[in-house]
Amino acid sequence: MITPTHYMVLSAALFIIGVVGVMVRRNIIIIFMSIELILNAVNINLVALSKQLQNDIGQVFAIFVIAVAAAEAAVGLGIILAFYRNKETVNIDEMNLMKW
Amino acid sequence: MQSICLIPLLPGIGAAINGLAGIRYFSRKAAGGVACATMTAALGVALFAFWQLLQLPADARAFDVTVAQWIPSIPLQMRGGAIGSFQVPWGFRLDPLSGMMTLVVTGIGTLIHVYSTAYMADEPRGGVARYFSYLNLFCFFMLMLVLGNNFLVMFVGWEGVGLCSYLLIGYWYEKKSASDAGKKAFIMNRLGDWGFVLGVFLIFVTFGTFDFRAVQNAAATMPKETMHFGVLSFICLFLFVGATGKSAQIPLYVWLPDAMEGPTPVSALIHAATMVTAGVYMVGRNAVLFSQAPMVMSIVAIVGVLTAFMAASIGLVQYDIKRVLAYSTVSQLGYMFTAMGVGAFSAGAFHLMTHAFFKALLFLCSGSIIHAMAGEQDMRRMGGLKKYLPVTFATMAIGTLAIAGIPPLAGFFSKDEILFRAFLNNKAIWVIALSTALMTAFYMARLVYMTFYGEYRGPAWDVAARPAVAVAARHGAPHPADAHAHGRAHQDDHEVSHGPAEPHDDPGGGHGHHGPWHGPHESPTPMTFPLMALAVGAIVAGFVGIPAALGGGNAIEHFLEPSFTASGVAQEASGVAQGFSPAGEAEQAAGLKPRAATEPEVSRKTEVGLMILSVLIALAGIGLAYRFYVTNPAIADDLAERWAGAHRTLSNKYYVDELYNATIVSGTFASGRAFWTFDRRAIDGVVNGTGWTTLVSSWASGLTDRTVVDGLVNLVGRICEEGSFWFRRFQTGLVQNYALLMLFGIFAFVSIYLFVR
Numbered sequence: 001m002i003t004p005t006h007y008m009v010l011s012a013a014l015f016i017i018g019v020v021g022v023m024v025r026r027n028i029i030i031i032f033m034s035i036e037l038i039l040n041a042v043n044i045n046l047v048a049l050s051k052q053l054q055n056d057i058g059q060v061f062a063i064f065v066i067a068v069a070a071a072e073a074a075v076g077l078g079i080i081l082a083f084y085r086n087k088e089t090v091n092i093d094e095m096n097l098m099k100w
Numbered sequence: 101m102q103s104i105c106l107i108p109l110l111p112g113i114g115a116a117i118n119g120l121a122g123i124r125y126f127s128r129k130a131a132g133g134v135a136c137a138t139m140t141a142a143l144g145v146a147l148f149a150f151w152q153l154l155q156l157p158a159d160a161r162a163f164d165v166t167v168a169q170w171i172p173s174i175p176l177q178m179r180g181g182a183i184g185s186f187q188v189p190w191g192f193r194l195d196p197l198s199g200m201m202t203l204v205v206t207g208i209g210t211l212i213h214v215y216s217t218a219y220m221a222d223e224p225r226g227g228v229a230r231y232f233s234y235l236n237l238f239c240f241f242m243l244m245l246v247l248g249n250n251f252l253v254m255f256v257g258w259e260g261v262g263l264c265s266y267l268l269i270g271y272w273y274e275k276k277s278a279s280d281a282g283k284k285a286f287i288m289n290r291l292g293d294w295g296f297v298l299g300v301f302l303i304f305v306t307f308g309t310f311d312f313r314a315v316q317n318a319a320a321t322m323p324k325e326t327m328h329f330g331v332l333s334f335i336c337l338f339l340f341v342g343a344t345g346k347s348a349q350i351p352l353y354v355w356l357p358d359a360m361e362g363p364t365p366v367s368a369l370i371h372a373a374t375m376v377t378a379g380v381y382m383v384g385r386n387a388v389l390f391s392q393a394p395m396v397m398s399i400v401a402i403v404g405v406l407t408a409f410m411a412a413s414i415g416l417v418q419y420d421i422k423r424v425l426a427y428s429t430v431s432q433l434g435y436m437f438t439a440m441g442v443g444a445f446s447a448g449a450f451h452l453m454t455h456a457f458f459k460a461l462l463f464l465c466s467g468s469i470i471h472a473m474a475g476e477q478d479m480r481r482m483g484g485l486k487k488y489l490p491v492t493f494a495t496m497a498i499g500t501l502a503i504a505g506i507p508p509l510a511g512f513f514s515k516d517e518i519l520f521r522a523f524l525n526n527k528a529i530w531v532i533a534l535s536t537a538l539m540t541a542f543y544m545a546r547l548v549y550m551t552f553y554g555e556y557r558g559p560a561w562d563v564a565a566r567p568a569v570a571v572a573a574r575h576g577a578p579h580p581a582d583a584h585a586h587g588r589a590h591q592d593d594h595e596v597s598h599g600p601a602e603p604h605d606d607p608g609g610g611h612g613h614h615g616p617w618h619g620p621h622e623s624p625t626p627m628t629f630p631l632m633a634l635a636v637g638a639i640v641a642g643f644v645g646i647p648a649a650l651g652g653g654n655a656i657e658h659f660l661e662p663s664f665t666a667s668g669v670a671q672e673a674s675g676v677a678q679g680f681s682p683a684g685e686a687e688q689a690a691g692l693k694p695r696a697a698t699e700p701e702v703s704r705k706t707e708v709g710l711m712i713l714s715v716l717i718a719l720a721g722i723g724l725a726y727r728f729y730v731t732n733p734a735i736a737d738d739l740a741e742r743w744a745g746a747h748r749t750l751s752n753k754y755y756v757d758e759l760y761n762a763t764i765v766s767g768t769f770a771s772g773r774a775f776w777t778f779d780r781r782a783i784d785g786v787v788n789g790t791g792w793t794t795l796v797s798s799w800a801s802g803l804t805d806r807t808v809v810d811g812l813v814n815l816v817g818r819i820c821e822e823g824s825f826w827f828r829r830f831q832t833g834l835v836q837n838y839a840l841l842m843l844f845g846i847f848a849f850v851s852i853y854l855f856v857r
Binding site: 019023098 | 828832840843
């Protein structure tokens with residue numbers, strides 16, 4: 001039997017993987033993918049609790065998150081593409097212009 | 101008689117032509133020609149107008165011409181609340197007095213213009229045109245002064261002749277003494293003009309008009325101020341102050357001798373014949389006013405006779421030929437004022453006319469001598485010139501006899517008339533005047549004897565001498581008689597008078613001093629002709645005034661009579677005109693003393709006796725001079741040594757110039773210095789103090805600005821800068837740093853949420 005705890009653990013594991021990926025990787029594409037993992041960990045949580053609480057709002061919310069994530073992916077990839085055209089790299093350590 | 105306005109206008113046109121075009125474009129001959137032509141034309145018009153005047157009945161001889169309105173009518177609040185009107189026309193008036201004066205000015209002026217063409221022939225070309233322009237301008241103003249029918253037109257002329265006098269005295273302006281003399285004359289004249297202007301103001305305030313005739317008629321109706329010093333007396337006193345300036349009387353006479361720095365024809369025209377008599381003329385013009393103020397008349401007489409005496413005594417010992425004549429002029433002007441002062445207006449005017457003839461003659465003769473001696477003016481360097489200058493000698497002798505008062509020459513009649521009237525009025529004045537006559541005869545005879553008789557004492561000349569030698573001879577070796585410093589007048593005169601070293605394109609008819617000086621020589625015809633003409637004048641001018649005592653009619657007195665009385669007023673009531681009414685010889689002789697009017701026979705005998713006495717006095721003066729300077733020249737030196745103090749005083753002109761220098765001139769300088777010190781200390785101090793205060797306050801303001809205001813601003817900046825130095829390290833620009841910080845923050849918050857709460 002799969003209990004909400006399983007979902008929670010899976011979600012937490014995905015979230016941790018995503019955060020660690022964001023923190024430690026230097027390739028911006030990978031960081032982007034890690035952000036997707038974080039979002040999907042949240043989605044799992046939403047859907048699982050929606051089922052547990054018998055409340056469909058959680059399902060709707062998850063769909064909204066997916067829609068926003070799709071938009072975010074489009075914009076983010078556009079930025080990355082523009083960045084790559086200027087710097088010919090996707091290393092995030094090169095993206096340090098926004099400082100003092 | 102519209103043409104009388106042409107009389108002043110013609111010389112004015114000449115002055116404009118010469119002044120505007122002549123200085124640049126005219127040759128010497130053209131400039132002289134223009135000037136002489138305009139003056140001759142003016143003389144012609146004047147003669148014609150005078151002839152017209154004589155056609156009129158005796159008591160209606162006057163032409164009034166108003167050319168234009170000068171100052172249009174302006175309503176004015178008068179004293180006493182009445183509304184008067186202030187208006188001045190360009191009005192000219194030809195009456196017997198101004199007619200006589202006009203003839204003198206135009207006649208003698210024309211002769212002197214002719215004379216000047218030769219005398220100034222060695223001047224640079226532009227200088228000649230300038231000279232003639234000034235001379236014509238002078239005649240213009242002088243005729244305006246004479247012909248003006250109100251005080252303001254007269255004042256225009258009065259100031260104008262002063263200006264021209266200044267310009268002509270300073271004609272050789274490169275010479276310091278000449279420009280100084282010009283300034284002196286101008287300033288002295290201004291002092292007098294101050295009085296004249298005050299008098300004119302007072303006249304307007306009192307009478308509400310400037311017109312001579314209107315003022316006289318109004319004044320004649322006012323009570324005579326015998327006992328108190330009223331408004332009429334003040335008017336007359338102020339006018340007389342003006343006259344002392346213009347006519348060189350005490351105390352303002354010192355400019356006239358210095359004015360001899362000008363060219364000699366100028367001295368003859370302005371400083372002998374015409375301008376200096378303007379004061380006498382003005383007093384005569386206002387005879388009615390003066391008659392109403394007997395106390396001022398006494399002042400006039402006393403000043404006149406003292407001036408006559410003092411100037412004559414100075415003239416006794418001068419060595420500069422022109423200065424002797426200058427002091428003689430001052431002295432003769434004193435005579436005229438004496439005549440005016442004792443009420444003998446027509447005698448004064450008569451003497452004015454005769455004096456104009458013989459003094460112009462004497463000055464022109466002295467010019468001829470100076471010309472002959474190549475600029476020498478010191479009589480000690482002349483002598484024995486009779487054989488070199490026959491015409492000059494003859495004419496000068498006539499002039500000398502005329503001024504000395506030898507009958508039947510002109511001076512005799514006019515001077516004796518004055519002496520007689522002075523005798524009737526006041527014996528003391530008469531005695532002084534008579535002693536002046538003695539001195540006059542003496543110094544004039546001395547002048548002639550020193551110049552024309554004896555041995556030639558001047559510099560030697562050599563027919564073949566080079567110019568340098570001649571100049572050195574003239575100015576180098578001092579003459580034995582040169583111990584007395586004879587002034588600066590003749591030094592440099594030659595060099596200056598013959599102009600700067602400009603190449604002379606016109607040799608002046610072959611009669612210049614360009615080459616070596618060939619010794620004394622007679623002057624050319626344009627110079628001798630005026631001498632002869634004036635000599636004739638000096639002989640015959642007196643015949644118009646042969647007194648009744650000698651069987652004459654004294655025509656001039658009857659002729660001038662209407663000018664000295666108010667018209668259309670009850671003359672008998674005023675008591676003024678009685679003395680001069682043409683009724684009979686008795687009243688004529690009476691002067692201001694009615695006592696004499698009752699004794700006509702006695703006074704006539706007295707008059708003849710006085711004439712004989714004055715002729716004897718004159719002869720005595722001439723004889724004395726003959727003894728001193730011809731037969732026994734040592735006497736003069738002996739006397740000078742025996743009376744060394746007196747001689748020194750006279751030679752130094754009574755130290756009047758020194759007195760004026762010590763008091764007025766240095767006083768002016770001292771007050772100027774005081775004012776300057778005040779200016780420097782107080783006024784400049786305030787200005788500088790203000791500046792200094794501004795400087796200091798702005799310095800303080802700047803300091804505050806720099807330290808306090810800028811300090812605050814900089815402090816804020818420094819604080820921000822220093823503070824941000826550490827904080828900005830957090831902003832690395834690396835996204836993962838920020839994300840890590842966010843993570844730590846979330847951990848922190850969540851930890852607090854979970855464990856602390």
